[in-house]
Amino acid sequence: MAILVFTENWEGKFKKLSYELASYAARIAEMMNLPAMALTIGNPDPDELEKLGHYGLKKILVAHGKNLGTLDNQVYASIIGDIALQVSASVLILSNNGTGKALAPRLAVRLKAGLASGVNGLPISTEPFVLRKRAYSGNAFAHVAIHTPVKILTLSQNSFELIDKQSKAEIETFQVTPDSNLMKTKVTDVQKQTGKLLLTDAEIVVSGGRGMKSPDNWGPLIELADLLGAALACSRPVSDEGWRSHEEHTGQTGKVIAPNLYFAVGISGATQHLAGVSSSKYIVAVNTDKDAPVFEAAQYGIVGDALKVLPKLVEAVREMKSK
C-alpha cells in the first residue's frame, strides 16, 4: 500500500505546487504509516526529479511513452489508474488545477473511489477518512467523509507548506503504451504566451477593477506589479469591457487563486469576485468608498483615489527596493 501523488511536469520542470503536493503526500504517508510515491508522465529533467525527491518521497515513478505530450483525459486516467492499482494506492492525490480537475473524477470511477476536490490541509481524521474542502465558492468549508478503500483528493494550491526534508527518492522509469483506441482527442494548435508569470503561479497579484476608470490608467498598476514580481489580475467587468485580457479575470467565473498577497485596486469586493481570491493570505484594498465590502475581506486598506495612491505606492516600493 502507498500514498500516490500525481505530480505533473511542465516541459520537464516542476513548480512550487509540485513540491506542495509532495510535502502533503509525505505528511499523509506519515500519518498512515505508508510510503509516499509520486508519479509523473513525460520526460522530466533528472535534477528536477532529484529536487522533487527532497520533499519526503520514497519513490518517483516516471512514465514515458509516445503521444503523451498533450493531456488526453482518457489516456492519462488509464495510466494513473493502472499505476494506482499496481502500487495499491490507498490515497491518490492530485492538484486542484486544470489537470487535476480533468483527471480526478475519471480516476474516481476507474478506481471506484470517493473523491473530495479542492481540499485544504491535512485530513481531519484518517479513520474514518475526513477532509476539509472548499464549498460555496470560498464562502464555506465542508467536511467530507470518503467511505471507499481507495480515496482520491485534489489539493487546493497554496494550501500546504513545503517541507523540504533533503531526502532522496528512488527513481523508477518505465515505458507505457497507451491503448490507441483511448486516444480520441487531437490537439491541432497551441496558443501560448511564454515567459510570462502565470496568475495561478504568482505569490503576489496586483488586480484592478472598474474603479481604475479606463484601461489607459493601468500604467502604475503594471509598474507596481513589475516592481513586486507580481502577476496582474482584474475583476470581471474589466475583462468584459475588454480593458484587460480574459486570462486575468479572477473570481467565481474566472480564475481561483490563493497568492500570499492580493492587491484589490478599485474593486468593490462583490462576493463573486471574492470567491476567486478569498484564500489569499493577505488582501490589500485601495478604494474611494470606505464602506466597500472589499474592506471586510482585506487586512490592509487605503481609502483613497487609486489614481493618486498608486504612483505613491510605486514610489514607496521603489524606495524599499533600493535599500
Add this chain to the structure above:
Amino acid sequence: MKILVCMSQVPDTTTKVRFTPDGKSFDATGVQWVINPWDELSLTRALELKDDASTGVTQVTVAHVGPVGNEPTIRKALAIGADDAIRVNTESNDAFVVSSQLAEAIRQNPYDIILCGIESCDFNGSSVGGMVAEMLGYPSVSAVSSLKIENGQAILSREIDGGKEILTVPTPFVAIVQKGITKEPRIAAMRGIMVARTKPLKVMEPIATEPLTSLLQFEKPQPRAACKLIDAENPQQLIELLQNEAKVI
C-alpha cells in the same frame, strides 16, 4: 446532432451563505435558486449552435438530478429555449450517485455532445462531467472555453496554463465548460416562459447506487482580523507593514 446540457441548481450567487445551527446543513430559508451559472452558459452555447443550421444541431435537452421541488429551475431552462428536459427523481450530494443517474439516462437515450459545468457553485465538486464521461467510456475535454461545429466536426478550445489549445474530438463526448464558452447567458423571453409550460419534462426513477462520500459538516471561514487603514497620503506605511508585519514582500 443532439446536445444534452447537465444542469445543477444552486443558491443565487449573491446569497449570504448560512448553515443550520448544528452546521450540518445549508440554511435555505429565503434562498433564491438559480441554474448553476456554468450550466446557464452551456445551455446558451448549445442554443446558439442549434440556431445555426450549418451545425446540424437539432435538439437541446437539459438533464437534472433532483427532487420535484427543483422543477421551476428546469422550467427556467425550458423557457430560455431548451427543447425538452429530463429529471431523475432523486437527491444526492454525492457526485458518484448523481453521475450514475445521468450516465444511465444517457445510456437509455444517447446524445452526441454532453455539456457539464466546471463546478457547481454550492458544493464545488468539479466532479460530475468527468465521472459521467468515464462511466460511459466517452472522451472528455475539460476547461472548454469555446465549442464550434464545422462540417460535422466539433472543434474546442481548452484553457491551459498561460494560453489555450485547440482540439478536435469525435462524438459522443463530454465537454466540461468554463468561462468564454459564450458571452452572456440568454434570458427567457415572455413567449419562452409561456411555451415552457407545455414542453416535455420526462421524469425518470433513479437506479440504485451507494454514495461514496458523505457531507458531515459545514463551517464558515475564520473571520479576518479588522482591516488596518493606512493614510492615503502615506502609502509607504503600507509597504512597511507588508514588509515587516505581514512579511509578504
